Amino acid sequence: MKRIESRALVIGMWGNLFMAAAGIAAAILSNSIAVMTDGLFSLIGFTAAFLGRRISQKVEAGPDRLRPMGYAADEALFTTFRALSLLGLVLFAVATASMNIYDYLSGGTPPQLVYAPLLIYFAVIGVTCFLLWALHRHTWSRTGKSSDILRLEAKASMFDGIITAAAAAGLGAVYVFRDGFLGPIAPIGDSIVVLLLCLFVVGQYRRDLMAGMGELAGVTASPATLATARRAIRPAIAEYGGTLTDLSVIKQGRSHFVTAYYDPGTAITAARIDDINLRMIADMRADLPGADVLLIISEHPRRWPDDINPF
Known part of the structure; x- marks a missing residue:
């Protein structure tokens, strides 16, 4: 399972690097902020896949002297880092697009878009995003749907494809109707597309960030998991x-x-406690793969009653 997961992440890593390079090159050739933003999203995807592969190789390792609670928290840390990086990029893109719109309204002249490179870019990147989504989704299913890294990479590929398609639709509309009813906003149509795309994705990235932070903070799992x-x-x-x-x-x-x-x-012996704990772990892992059970012998729940707690 680790080998299958690692191979998928390696393919995803190089796929994102290809899309990042293509996006930056196409943005330079076309003067498009939307395409530059799309390429930077892919660059973050490359970094995330690189880190995710390293994390996946150790995430199931047991406790040791360095990490007495094991390495499971690294996956939650990865989720938080990825979502935070994407939110930072969204804020950067919004600021850049807003400045371009302000300059235009103040009398400035934005660089004119060159549409020829965009047609090739959107076609190639759309297909690449679909293939990466299919790969990560298939690998996630093959590995028991337990890897948050693969699930997040599949979701990211899907979102990247949606963003690319939306950017293509928006810039295509600006091109077709630039001499019609979209004429007044055609010079800043690229920036408007960026703002709309950022509004579309910011909610999802915020939810991913909150989920990762919740896991790092030790928040109780969902009611269904409980x-x-x-x-x-x-x-x-x-x-x-x-x-x-x-x-x-x-x-x-x-x-x-x-x-x-x-x-x-x-009265109970330590050996019997071990038997009970191992039975609980086996039963738990049948329903929650990778789960571990800490058995605490006590007649009280997790919080000491106030009448016996001296602290």
């Missing part, structure tokens, strides 16, 4: 007896950290 974890842990409780006093689940990348607060109701 329900799955509770169902998975019931067979062990039914077999060994006792009471589950509380359960918490934290998602970090493709991993889930489950903490089970368990009251055995009787």
Whole structure:
């Protein structure tokens, strides 16, 4: 699975580098801010694929002296970095487009677009985005739909393709109707397309950023994941007896950290505790691949009752 994931990320890395180079070259030849923005999105995609491949090689490694909680948080860190980088690029693109529009309204003359390079660019990049999306989506399915890196790369390829198609449609409309009703805004049509595209994508990147930050902060997993974890842990409780006093689940990348607060109701040996914990881990991983269970023996839930807590 690691080999399959790594191969897909390598292909994605070079595919994004090709699209970034094509976007920058086409932007220089056509004087298009929208195409330059599209190329910079792909450049961030190249960097993300490079980092994502390195992270995926260690994300499932167990705890060691350097990382006593393992390396699962690296995937959440990757998601946060990627979303934050894309949001930064969106802000840069909005500022650049806004300045061009302001200069035009103040009497300036924006550079005239050269449309010939754009036709080739949009056709080639559209096909490349589709192929990368299909590759990452297929690989994500083959690896059990557990990799947040592949899921995010597939989503990014899809969004890149949508952005490219929208930019092509917007600039095409400006070209066709530049002597008609779009004549007054034709000189800044490129900048207007950039603003509209940024408004379209900013919500998605913000959600990705908040999700990554939530995982890094240790926010409770979704209600559906909590329900799955509770169902998975019931067979062990039914077999060994006792009471589950509380359960918490934290998602970090493709991993889930489950903490089970368990009251055995009787004296219990360390060996039996190990048996219960291993049974819980096996059952949990059947429903939440890559999950780990920390078993805490206590008659209380995660928060000490106020009447016995001296602190």
